[in-house]
Amino acid sequence: MELKDYNSLSTAELRERIVKAKQKKSAVLLVHNYQTQDVQAAADYLGDSLGLAREAEKVDASIIVFCGVDFMAETAKILNPNKKVLLPDLRAACPMAAMIDAETLREAKKKYPEAVVVTYINSTAEVKALSDICCTSGNAIQVVKSLGNRQILFTPDKNLALYCQAKTGADIIPWQGHCYVHDNFKVSHLETAKAAHPDALFIAHPECRREVLELADVITSTSGMVGYIDDHQALIRDRGVIVGTEIGLVEQLIVNYPELPIFPLSPTGICATMKLTTLPKIAWCLENETNEILLNESIRQQAYNAVKRMLEIG
Ligand code: 13P
Ligand code: SF4
Numbered sequence: 001m002e003l004k005d006y007n008s009l010s011t012a013e014l015r016e017r018i019v020k021a022k023q024k025k026s027a028v029l030l031v032h033n034y035q036t037q038d039v040q041a042a043a044d045y046l047g048d049s050l051g052l053a054r055e056a057e058k059v060d061a062s063i064i065v066f067c068g069v070d071f072m073a074e075t076a077k078i079l080n081p082n083k084k085v086l087l088p089d090l091r092a093a094c095p096m097a098a099m100i101d102a103e104t105l106r107e108a109k110k111k112y113p114e115a116v117v118v119t120y121i122n123s124t125a126e127v128k129a130l131s132d133i134c135c136t137s138g139n140a141i142q143v144v145k146s147l148g149n150r151q152i153l154f155t156p157d158k159n160l161a162l163y164c165q166a167k168t169g170a171d172i173i174p175w176q177g178h179c180y181v182h183d184n185f186k187v188s189h190l191e192t193a194k195a196a197h198p199d200a201l202f203i204a205h206p207e208c209r210r211e212v213l214e215l216a217d218v219i220t221s222t223s224g225m226v227g228y229i230d231d232h233q234a235l236i237r238d239r240g241v242i243v244g245t246e247i248g249l250v251e252q253l254i255v256n257y258p259e260l261p262i263f264p265l266s267p268t269g270i271c272a273t274m275k276l277t278t279l280p281k282i283a284w285c286l287e288n289e290t291n292e293i294l295l296n297e298s299i300r301q302q303a304y305n306a307v308k309r310m311l312e313i314g
Helices: 003-007 011-025 037-041 049-058 070-079 095-099 102-111 125-129 140-145 158-168 187-196 222-231 233-239 247-256 272-276 279-288 297-313
Strands: 027-032 045-047 063-067 084-086 116-120 133-135 152-155 172-174 201-204 241-244 262-264
Touching: 003 279, 011 027, 011 279, 027 049, 027 070, 037 247, 037 279, 045 049, 049 070, 049 297, 063 070, 063 279, 070 084, 070 125, 070 297, 102 125, 102 152, 116 140, 125 297, 133 140, 133 297, 140 158, 140 297, 152 158, 158 172, 187 201, 187 241, 187 262, 201 222, 201 233, 222 233, 222 247, 241 247, 247 262
Parallel strands: 027 045, 027 063, 063 084, 116 133, 116 152, 152 172, 201 241, 241 262
Antiparallel strands: none
């Protein structure tokens, strides 16, 4: 069957096919918090980049279908060279990861020979391979602190780099990449949301700009946000919460906590490539074992060192 044939199947039929194919082939669906709600509902594991990397490390299956973007699927492959990792739509790329390439990083390393290279997991395997250690939004502060007072070349997210600098006082040279979704959140979005919900708390993802983060009550990863809301339900019932991240996570929170006043910082915060994954594409790529992620083995091994070093820290 071709992809177009899967597009004409009902949601119930697609779900059934996915469950059957998973059993038959020993496959799991690892799903990021920004995926659409119907994809999230099909997840064996749902989480942030750190949780997904940890899950990919211990997964007991022959096939991983990664419902997220390219760097996440690549990370799963870096950790599981002997497993088949499938990405339902190969166009699902993170634009931030494309804001640095191996050649430019090589040049920067010559310019700052003393610096440790800390690379956000939102990067290609080639860039990870040239880095000393990776980090995610969930452990960036811990990773930076683990490096003592060494100078750090932090790639590719300038906002996460500046956040780490402000939190740790480390000597950080930020790369000039950014996430277009989070970088588009402005103080004016918060002012509008606060005008409607004046008592609401504001929780923000560290990919947001510094001036937005300065107004946040809590700064954390997507799963950190889920954990915070789960732990503070009484407070949020009382005050409400404005959530500064991509809409898929906000929708997940609204579904899981229907009685809590949860508001998006902006409904326009949509990561287009995260939405490329659909149930028909999942069923198609799993049944046909197509869209496999393949990496050059020497790059994979070098990238593995940087990812593994991160996972050993936090
Ligand atoms: P998390 O690791 O916090 O889920 O973030 C991933 C991401 O791509 C944020 O834009
Ligand atoms: Fe990349 Fe931003 Fe999309 Fe996350 S939300 S995958 S950083 S573009």
